[in-house]
Amino acid sequence: MKRIFAVALGILTAIGGFVDIGDLVANALVGSRYGLSLAWATIGGIVGICLFAEMSGRVAAVTSRGTFDLVRERLGPRVGLANLVASFLVTMLTFTAEIGGIALSIELVTSVNYLLWVPLVALAVWLIIWRVKFSLLENVFGMLGLSLVVFAVALWKLNPDWSTLLHQIAVPDKPGKEGLLPYFYYAIALFGAAMTPYEVFFFSSGGVEERWTEKDIRTSRVNVFVGFPLGGLLSLSIAAVAGLTLLPRGIQVDTLSGVGLPVAVAVGKIGLAVAILGFVAATFGAALETGLSCGYAVSQYFGWQWGKYVKPRDAARFHVVVLLSLIAAVGIVLTTVNPITVTEYSIVFSAVALPLTYFPILVISNDPDYMGEKVNGRVSNTLGTLFLIVILIAAIAAIPLMLLTKAGQ
Amino acid sequence: MAEHSAGRQLDLHLHLLDRQVQDEDGRMVCKVDDLEFEVDATGRPYVTAILVGPRALGPRLGGRLGRWVASIAGRLATADQAEVPRIDFGYVTWIGNSVTIARHPDELPVAPLEDWLDRHVISRIPGSRHESE
Amino acid sequence: MTGRRIAAALAGTLLACAACVGPATTTSVYRGKAGHTAEDALSQLETARLAVETDRRGNLLHASLEVMLTEAEDGFSSIQATFDSIQPPDSTEADQLRDKLDKILAAGSDGLAQLRIAARRGDSAVLYSTSAELGAVSEQLQAFSDNPHA
Numbered sequence: 001m002k003r004i005f006a007v008a009l010g011i012l013t014a015i016g017g018f019v020d021i022g023d024l025v026a027n028a029l030v031g032s033r034y035g036l037s038l039a040w041a042t043i044g045g046i047v048g049i050c051l052f053a054e055m056s057g058r059v060a061a062v063t064s065r066g067t068f069d070l071v072r073e074r075l076g077p078r079v080g081l082a083n084l085v086a087s088f089l090v091t092m093l094t095f096t097a098e099i100g101g102i103a104l105s106i107e108l109v110t111s112v113n114y115l116l117w118v119p120l121v122a123l124a125v126w127l128i129i130w131r132v133k134f135s136l137l138e139n140v141f142g143m144l145g146l147s148l149v150v151f152a153v154a155l156w157k158l159n160p161d162w163s164t165l166l167h168q169i170a171v172p173d174k175p176g177k178e179g180l181l182p183y184f185y186y187a188i189a190l191f192g193a194a195m196t197p198y199e200v201f202f203f204s205s206g207g208v209e210e211r212w213t214e215k216d217i218r219t220s221r222v223n224v225f226v227g228f229p230l231g232g233l234l235s236l237s238i239a240a241v242a243g244l245t246l247l248p249r250g251i252q253v254d255t256l257s258g259v260g261l262p263v264a265v266a267v268g269k270i271g272l273a274v275a276i277l278g279f280v281a282a283t284f285g286a287a288l289e290t291g292l293s294c295g296y297a298v299s300q301y302f303g304w305q306w307g308k309y310v311k312p313r314d315a316a317r318f319h320v321v322v323l324l325s326l327i328a329a330v331g332i333v334l335t336t337v338n339p340i341t342v343t344e345y346s347i348v349f350s351a352v353a354l355p356l357t358y359f360p361i362l363v364i365s366n367d368p369d370y371m372g373e374k375v376n377g378r379v380s381n382t383l384g385t386l387f388l389i390v391i392l393i394a395a396i397a398a399i400p401l402m403l404l405t406k407a408g409q
Numbered sequence: 410m411a412e413h414s415a416g417r418q419l420d421l422h423l424h425l426l427d428r429q430v431q432d433e434d435g436r437m438v439c440k441v442d443d444l445e446f447e448v449d450a451t452g453r454p455y456v457t458a459i460l461v462g463p464r465a466l467g468p469r470l471g472g473r474l475g476r477w478v479a480s481i482a483g484r485l486a487t488a489d490q491a492e493v494p495r496i497d498f499g500y501v502t503w504i505g506n507s508v509t510i511a512r513h514p515d516e517l518p519v520a521p522l523e524d525w526l527d528r529h530v531i532s533r534i535p536g537s538r539h540e541s542e
Numbered sequence: 543m544t545g546r547r548i549a550a551a552l553a554g555t556l557l558a559c560a561a562c563v564g565p566a567t568t569t570s571v572y573r574g575k576a577g578h579t580a581e582d583a584l585s586q587l588e589t590a591r592l593a594v595e596t597d598r599r600g601n602l603l604h605a606s607l608e609v610m611l612t613e614a615e616d617g618f619s620s621i622q623a624t625f626d627s628i629q630p631p632d633s634t635e636a637d638q639l640r641d642k643l644d645k646i647l648a649a650g651s652d653g654l655a656q657l658r659i660a661a662r663r664g665d666s667a668v669l670y671s672t673s674a675e676l677g678a679v680s681e682q683l684q685a686f687s688d689n690p691h692a
Contacts (some may be wrong), residue, residue, distance in 0.1 A: 053607055064639050106604070107607050107609055108609055109603065109605055109606065110605055111604075111605035111606075111608040164660070200688075245592075249588040249591075249592060250584045250585055250684065251588045251589050251592065252582075252585045253611075253616065254585075255613045255617075257588060257606060257610045257613060260588070260606070261592065261593065261596070262608065264596050264601050264602045264603075264606070265592070265596050265601065267601075268599075268600070268601040269601060269602065269603050272601075272602065272603055272606060273603060276606075278657070303603050355675050366624075409578070
């Protein structure tokens, strides 16, 4: 019984924790502009993250080491450092976006300007990272994130023509007026939003925090292969409701309020309130994850003791890195730069950094020296290599497309 | 010098450099940033210590970046840290997918930044003595 | 060393694109920009109107309504300001395009300001009636973006 409860908790947490500010903004924006005709990119991203999360979870369970720890060993200090710098900067940018997202969510329900919430939010984020047990943190925010199921409810209440929706998903076709370049730019953005680099090193470091062993591989797999796709369905719902309510009126989502508007239209005040709770949970949870990931990445490269599973005094450098990252993120948000713009950039740069993160994981999870018998099977390897090629293409195309389309206009 | 298992050949690059060093309780100590060699009576080199820290890692990063890292670290080092921090290879008890040593991290002078931050920053924040509840 | 040159070129391109509101060189280019402006402005206006309609049906939290209206108004004025800062090419048609769109945009931004004020005052009657009137501006923007002409 306890086992079933643990598994259920894991799945629910995975569903609720799947979405972050990048997914919210990207899916709503794309939905309001393209309906579900870019669903293939979201689905592709979901398959990708499942694949690589499974690998990195397995690596953590077998080696009890985090990803960056192993990256330096396998790729050498120079390449490892380049990887660290790129990944750290992207994660910092994402961290900044999440903090902005939390503040925007609170603004949405209080109408008090988001900037005023930032210091409070920063303090809350830091306190929770400092004091709250890792598993509690994950479970609480994961469960609260389930509020985003209201998007699926909204979709159902809108009573759409399901066959049309399915047709849009199955037969990708861009709406007539739209250009081809922005279409692929947004495909890459959706990919970057679904497969953000930090998720992978957070997942593997989290496995070490929770002291996973080989026995936990199966649970981790269930969480990933059941939880993540269900979480991905939420992403698709966000896009679908935006397409159904906003697209016909020529509205393109460019604010967090716009992400929630379809839910208000379909479900009313309570629905919107639940959605906002979901926004807060998703962005707050992701802020904790990205903040910790900043610490994990740097500490693991240099071999410092890291993690919440030890006394802060025993991981002083780790906690200082997290604190400094938080201060930097807050500083950026307080320059009044539009948090949605920061989110959009963080997604695109995530797409660029994807090969750096995923290539080492593929290599390490294939290495019998680390993994013993638990190396990748044929399926993982084939799919993994395939994805790596796709990711590489996306990474190379991302910045040129961003420049050519002026970030999707 | 501890012999790990008789006759096992190790590729230094593959099995030793950049590996995580941990103590016998699994606590993380540092990375093998570089190795120190001496030459024995017959002229063969052997590993005498693990070198740790930016002054050890800098040269391995190579190029201008590496020299810059090493020189800054050198300037920041205080008088009692005149030498590059090292762990005597005699403390090594196991070389597997990480390197295990028979000393507690606190006993080794390899993490001056950690000690400094611990004393001046972290321990001043309430709650730093306990793992998260 | 070539790496550095490439980086500099890339940085230059990025900066240039970031400031991309240069002069429109020909009337057709200007027409295109005007059309896009109308499209973007329509998005802001319709967001505000949809928010008001949703509020009318009792489906929107008041705080969220205020946030949406403020954001729509800010977005709209920023789009308007960007358009006005574009140097039009030297042709009568361009000037006429500019005048026509400016008139529509002015009506839009006035309306949005009124919506914001009415919402903050809690004046539902004015809120709903203004939103209904703004329907005409929406239609004009839609027509303009479909076929920008003087």
